[in-house]
Amino acid sequence: MKFKFEGLLIWQKGMDLGENMNELADTFPQKEIYNLSSQVKRASDSVALNISEGSILQSGPEFRKFLGYSIRSIAEVVTCLHKAKRRKYINETTFETYYKDCFDIMNMTIAFRDKIK
Known part of the structure; x- marks a missing residue:
């Protein structure tokens, strides 16, 4: 048995994003534990959480x-990535990799949302 959201590619990619951001945030300085680290973890986890909650x-x-909440969470993750780059916690290559992931998930989620009546 499976929940229907488990078969959604946007949910699967949202789950991956959450795990990737969790690992990334753990590399940030300790002073960010209650700020940027926490924010990027919560925002990225919200992507898949909102997809699953909305589907049931x-x-x-x-x-x-x-799905709109999920898209907004993606935008929040992107802003956290910009903050991390500006604070020199991540390099340009890391930023670009995760930025592209977010952009792709956002576009997939928008396309999926537009098909729902």
């Missing part, structure tokens, strides 16, 4: 709303 027992419009 929700109407189409309600699911679309939760």
Whole structure:
């Protein structure tokens, strides 16, 4: 048995993003543990969490709303990545890799949301 969201590529990629950001945040300085580290972890986890929550027992419009929350969380992750780069916690290559992941997940989620009635 599976929950239907487990088969969604956007959920799977959202799960990967959460794990990647968790690992990345653990490399930030200790002074960021309650600030940027915590924020990027929570925002990235929210991507998959909102997809799963919205998919269960929700109407189409309600699911679309939760997908919107997921998209906003992706934007929050991107802003955290910019902050991490500006503070020199990550290099340009790392930034570009995760930025592209976020951009791809965002576009996939928007396309999926646009198909829901």
